[in-house]
Amino acid sequence: MIITADNDYRGLDEWLKGKKKVMLVCDSSIAFLQAFNEKLGRIKTAMVRFSDFQPNPLYSSVTAGVKLLREEGCDSIMAVGGGSAMDVAKCIKLYADCPGDGEQGEWLKHAAVPADLPFLAMPTTAGTGSEATRYAVVYFDGAKQSITHEGFIPDTVLMDPDALKTLPLYQKKATMCDALCHAVESFWSVNSTEESKAFSREAIKEVMANMEGYLANTPEGRAGMLMAANVAGRAINITQTTAGHAMCYKITSLFGCAHGHAAMLCDRILFPWMIENTDKCIDPRGEAYLKVTLDELGKALGGRDAKEGADILKKIFEKLAFEIPAADSGQIMELTAGVNPDRLKNHPLLLDKDTINGLYKKIFAV
Ligand SMILES: [Fe+2]
Secondary structure (H helix, E strand, C coil): CEEECHHHHHHHHHHHCCCCEEEEEECHHHHHCHHHHHHHHHCCCEEEEECCCCCCCEHHHHHHHHHHHHHHCCCEEEEEECHHHHHHHHHHHHHCCCCCCCHHHHHHHCCCCCCCCCEEEEECCCCCCHHHCCEEEEEECCEEEEEECHHHCCCEEEECHHHHCCCCHHHHHHHHHHHHHHHHHHHHCCCCCHHHHHHHHHHHHHHHHHHHHHHCCCHHHHHHHHHHHHHHHHHHHHHCCCHHHHHHHHHHHHHCCCHHHHHHHHHHHHHHHHHHCHHHECCCCCHHHHHHHHHHHHHHCCCCCHHHHHHHHHHHHHHCCCCCCCCCHHHHHHHHHCCCHHHHCCCCECCCHHHHHHHHHHHCCC
């Protein structure tokens, strides 16, 4: 269920009814949420704050969160923040009923059943759509752990456009592009369905309609972008992401670009390349289906066909004035070696090492 901040957060008051103690999992963005903080000051329900985590959260933060939740006897969870706050809160819900204290990665070894705790999420960026997905990522012993569970998707999402008011412009642009890339990649994913495509179309429409207003910081623009990111999240919740995301993670770690910036660097090159190489189709629905899909995507983006859609994506990238980092040949090789092959399976075209290498060269114009 989606609730809003209208009428002094009446939806939140409703959600809090019957709850005695809420675990508030929040990152540092909460400090900037003036109206929400004032509301928290008026709420009578006890709140236990947990902020002991970082971007790319550690598994040890999850075990610390579960320990606190148990000690305090919290009966519900509220996550306020970006993707990391959502990931930590999801994992706290997932492991809260697991035996023991989870030391040495114990909880990662077995399938877990999420605790029956009401879970509200309030995103403070409009991009990841994490509040709508069954995915979470934590790091254990330096290794990325991708955790998937339908049962830890928040039951309620609080959309407060004011939460995006003070986001720095670069972060707004990058998170918006993350949402757009989710919608685009979901649309061409081999896992796409009629339902996921409808979510993608809606998300693309919302991003396009609200881009100007969002970047100009209007309340309508912020509200629209929150919805766009959420709907794009629902699309990837069905399909997962594809090659653009598989190729973008290492760009972030090598050059420090924000995730959405890195994803857009990739998708603006991938899309036109895909149009020219549909003979490499591995989607079981076939090449003819893929061609139609790419044309439909082009239309969703506002063009007459795939090619015009790809041009529109490229123009958005240029208009946002994103930097293209300078990559040397060693870094191109490192990027090529660093692509997660699992995610490539969702991509509708076969991408071998040489192809990926060539794409990276185009991405960095080398
Ligand atoms: Fe993403």
